[in-house]
Amino acid sequence: MALLEMRGISKTFPGVRALDNVTLAVEQGEIHAICGENGAGKSTLMKVLSGVYPHGSYEGDIVYNGETMAFRGIRDSEDRGIIIIHQELALVPLLSIAENLFLGNERAKGGVINWPETMQQTEALLRKVGLTDAPATQVGKLGVGKQQLVEIAKALAKDVRLLILDEPTAALQENDSQKLLDLLLELKAQGVTSIMISHKLNEISRVADRITVIRDGATVSTLDTADITEERIIRDMVGRDMAHRYPDRTPQIGEVLMEVKGWNVWHPDQKDRQMIRDAAFHVRKGEIVGIAGLMGAGRTELAMSIFGRSYGRNITGQVMMGGQVADTSTVAKAVAAGLAYVTEDRKVLGLVLEEPILRNITLANLPGVAQRGVLDKRRESAVAEKYRRAMAIRTPGVFQKVVNLSGGNQQKVVLSKWLFTDPQVLILDEPTRGIDVGAKFEIYGIMNDLAAQGRGVVMISSEMPELLGMCDRIYVMNEGRILGELARSEASQERIMALILKNNGKAA
Structure with a gap:
């Protein structure tokens, strides 16, 4: 039985038709995934459902539990048990877990909050989502993974029946992502229906019962998970086959554009902690160079310290541009020297x-x-x-x-x-994080164009297939050291991991 049906939903903004006659049906007790390129209309559709865009601002009908709904705002949808967790978490960092869980939904009588009841219910909700932190813990002191679980506990406090998660694992590390997916499966067993927006196809395949693909604001297909392949999902998302995940390129590599020698960086706050140790690498004209490494390897710290000393202290070493020593001690001087840095945190x-x-x-x-x-x-x-x-x-x-x-x-x-x-050299830190396969392909094309113009590109990425598919050479980092480099012809995920594991713990 369908818990939710969205029929003929259309939504227009000035100059843009964001949704065009979208249909969606979600069965009671299922995990239903929605995928599509960035800008396809996924989040807009969920904002229509949750009342962020109120009835009258869109065309079409929302039928929930057999009734046609006319939500005037989020409060109306929440009263029916429809809770949305946005990609940007709606928590107050300076408040405790307990205060966040019941903010606007206080356990109070006569205007006075019942703190013993609040703390007791908070502990019960935290157990449900697998958190052992004390209810009085300040939310800002939790990691992003735990904050995501607090958001779900907050939804459970509102007697959620239909949970909507917008890119729930986009900012999470692998372990936290797995915990969150496990929790969704547990909630499903308890009768909670979920809609999950995600561009991570492996995660969708693991937990979703069905998948609806949206492209250019319209429904393309709804498929059972058992019937899908990654190729089919990608084709439906972007409207074309992507047999070649990375655009073709014939490198024209010239002389060295940038060289870094003997680069050392210390932690900005912890005086006895060295973050980068004797790093050395170079980038040639027309070359895309990758930097691989596990979380915490020091890749971002290396890039930011080179670019205007935006990170670290007691920085020593040389940056050479075109064979000459370059002053990159401030962002303005780094830009003037021909450097640019695209941060991993664009927002x-x-x-x-x-x-x-x-x-x-x-x-x-x-x-x-x-x-x-x-x-x-x-x-x-x-x-x-x-x-x-x-x-x-x-x-x-x-x-x-x-x-x-x-x-x-x-x-x-x-x-x-x-x-x-x-810039002569562009450093790209996780350039495709949080974007879909179609947009990734476009970013890859831009990188190839830059290399074809004779610029140098440095690509930092946590996705090894991406580095292997795009880079002419790959440097491998671990614990602040560059362990070695691999040419495109000899690079593989196995060889990169072997370098890391062989040298693990030797950076002391």
Whole structure:
């Protein structure tokens, strides 16, 4: 029996038809996955369902438990047991777990909170989601994985019947992801129905009963998990076969563009902790160089310390650009030397989310859109429009706020910002994190184009197949050391892991 049916849902924003006659049916007690490219309309559909976009702001019907619903807001949907957990968690870091769980849903009588009852119920809810932390623990002191479990406990406190999770494992490490998926299966056994938006096909295959694919705001297919293959899902998501997951490229590699020698970095706060030890690597003209390593290997710390000493202290070593010693001691000097760094955290460190696309694109090179120190708005618009077209940023115009773009399009804005500084070497830190297979393919194409222009590209990635598919050489890092390098012809996941395990614990 269908617990939920969404019939003919259409939603329009100024200049964009985000949803076009979408249908969705979710059975009682199942885990139903929704996938599609970034910008396909997945999150918009869930916001319609949960009342974020109220009845009257969209076309079509929501039928829940046999009744046609007209939710005026989130409170209406929550009263019916429909709870949504957004990708950006809605927790208050300075409040305790208990305070977060019952915020707006307090256990109170006569306006006075019953703290013993609150703490008792919090402990029971934490046990359900597998957390052993004390109810009084400040949420900001928990890791992201535990915070995600607190969000689910918060949903259970509201007597959830239909749980909606938007990219629940996007920011989680492997162990935390597995715990979360195990919990979803436990909740299913207890009768809770779940809708999970995800681009991680291996996770979907593990827990979902059925999958609905959305493309360009329309329903493409709904399939039983037993009947799907990764190739079928990708084809439905992007509208084409992706036999070649990585675009073809014939490297034209020239002289050395950048060389790093004897690079040492100490932790910014822990005085006795050295993060990078005697690192040395180089990048040639037209080359894509990968840096592989497990979580905590020091890859991001290496990149950020080189780029304007954005991380660390007591930094020693040399950066050579074009055979000459380069001063990269500040971000401005690093940019002037021909370096650019695309952070792994685009939303916090890469973008000003509430500013429009054009302001974000020109932010790192304001002199490029100014005359005699005065911003030329016409020039700024022209530059932003040029990159919007070149990068195929899907948006009605460059005055759209970046916060309203999908993850893949936000990443293209970050890339545009740094390309406008005209770098010789571009360091990309997890450039495809949190974006779907179609957007990944587009980012790979941009990287190939940069290499073809004679620039050097350094790619840091936690996905080994991505490094193997894109890079001409791969450096392997562990515990702050570069352990060795592998040419494309000799690199494999096994050889990378063998290097790491062979040298594990030798960086003391």
